[in-house]
Amino acid sequence: MTQNLMCERHLELVISTLVLGEHEGGFLKPSTLSAVSAASSFGKDNSISILLGGSGSDLKKAALHAASTHPVISQVLVADANILMHPLAEPWADLVHLLQKKGAYSYIISASSSFGKNVLPRAAAILDVSPITDVIEISEPYLFVRPIYAGNALCTVRYTGLDPCMVTIRSTSFPPSSIPTAVESSAAPISQVDLSTFNKETGGKSRWLKLTSQETDRPDLGNARIIVTGGRGLKSAENFKLLDKLAEKLGAAVGATRAAVDANFVPNDLQVGQTGKIVAPELYMAFGVSGAIQHLAGMRDSKVIVAVNKDPDAPIFQVADYGLVADLFEVIPELIEKLPEKK
Numbered sequence: 001m002t003q004n005l006m007c008e009r010h011l012e013l014v015i016s017t018l019v020l021g022e023h024e025g026g027f028l029k030p031s032t033l034s035a036v037s038a039a040s041s042f043g044k045d046n047s048i049s050i051l052l053g054g055s056g057s058d059l060k061k062a063a064l065h066a067a068s069t070h071p072v073i074s075q076v077l078v079a080d081a082n083i084l085m086h087p088l089a090e091p092w093a094d095l096v097h098l099l100q101k102k103g104a105y106s107y108i109i110s111a112s113s114s115f116g117k118n119v120l121p122r123a124a125a126i127l128d129v130s131p132i133t134d135v136i137e138i139s140e141p142y143l144f145v146r147p148i149y150a151g152n153a154l155c156t157v158r159y160t161g162l163d164p165c166m167v168t169i170r171s172t173s174f175p176p177s178s179i180p181t182a183v184e185s186s187a188a189p190i191s192q193v194d195l196s197t198f199n200k201e202t203g204g205k206s207r208w209l210k211l212t213s214q215e216t217d218r219p220d221l222g223n224a225r226i227i228v229t230g231g232r233g234l235k236s237a238e239n240f241k242l243l244d245k246l247a248e249k250l251g252a253a254v255g256a257t258r259a260a261v262d263a264n265f266v267p268n269d270l271q272v273g274q275t276g277k278i279v280a281p282e283l284y285m286a287f288g289v290s291g292a293i294q295h296l297a298g299m300r301d302s303k304v305i306v307a308v309n310k311d312p313d314a315p316i317f318q319v320a321d322y323g324l325v326a327d328l329f330e331v332i333p334e335l336i337e338k339l340p341e342k343k
């Protein structure tokens with residue numbers, strides 16, 4: 001009896017987490033490291049495994065990177081199948097289901113990236129648990145804070161369901177640098193996932209067609225230290241080239257409001273906001289952006305916000321650290337002229 005009780009208590013202390021890993025060019029994406037950082041707050045005795053899928057040399061390289069990237073990672077699980085090379089929700093959700101059956105994880109976590117937002121809720125439905133999405137703070141192991149109403153309110157949620165507790169996190173709230181350091185730093189073991197019972201042939205109703213991406217030397221919007229964003233005030237696609245020049249000088253990424261995207265000034269992958277990207281750079285410069293709540297939802301966690309708008313009552317000034325009531329067509333050329341060349 002006493003032994004059973006002790007055994008149960010011991011089991012309660014054993015926590016295991018599966019992180020859904022994303023990789024590119026043989027390296028883990030920074031958003032995956034953020035998910036690892038979040039997973040490290042689930043408890044001290046937490047065994048963290050990273051799941052990587054795909055095939056070929058990139059997968060092997062990414063597995064080596066994951067194994068040596070941080071001592072909090074206990075294990076790297078590699079699922080080698082062509083169908084997993086692309087972020088299709090159906091095969092990935094089936095894979096998560098398979099791993100949960102084998103590993104009985106306490107938590108399954110991923111970044112709130114397009115991949116995570118696509119895969120995790122589907123896998124949660126298959127596992128019959130309710131996912132907790134867009135988490136920005138882990139207050140206790142099963143207590144999460146997440147924004148609601150376009151970031152205007154924060155909601156604290158306690159998970160009381162069965163294992164696994166499935167979570168997506170906003171990577172801007174869990175910087176990889178906050179992963180606790182450990183004394184040991186030997187590489188984690190890499191294991192192949194047994195896919196003998198996994199359907200490697202079909203992606204369900206989805207089919208991968210192609211990836212279209214723009215070749216650019218600029219930093220990625222999601223990870224950039226500086227972002228210069230243009231709104232409808234820029235007035236045309238041609239005028240956005242001014243922002244490009246400024247971004248070039250600052251080594252910044254270019255962002256846009258939905259109004260600017262809808263007016264076809266720029267492609268929609270530049271959109272920042274509730275229905276675009278969530279960013280939190282060191283410096284966010286907004287030109288001709290009114291500051292609608294849906295836009296603020298995507299950038300209000302930026303460290304320093306600078307706004308240039310000719311309307312002194314524009315709501316963007318309420319969140320700006322530095323505001324300039326001025327015409328952007330005078331300010332941007334002056335900035336370009338006076339800023340030193342990027343070395």
Ligand SMILES: Cc1cc2nc3c(=O)[nH]c(=O)nc-3n(C[C@H](O)[C@H](O)[C@H](O)COP(=O)(O)OP(=O)(O)OC[C@H]3O[C@@H](n4cnc5c(N)ncnc54)[C@H](O)[C@@H]3O)c2cc1C
Nearest residue numbers: 231232233257258259273274275276288290294295310328
């Ligand atoms: C469900 C939903 C989701 C949404 N999701 C998003 C989202 O993800 N991201 C997003 O951005 N929006 C989103 N929106 C749209 C949002 O409500 C606003 O319409 C949009 O953000 C406005 O964009 P804007 O600031 O560029 O344009 P406007 O509101 O038209 O503001 C333009 C600003 O430019 C200023 N300006 C004009 N000329 C100059 C000049 N020469 N110099 C200086 N300033 C100038 C004006 O004073 C004005 O403040 C969403 C809306 C809905 C309903």
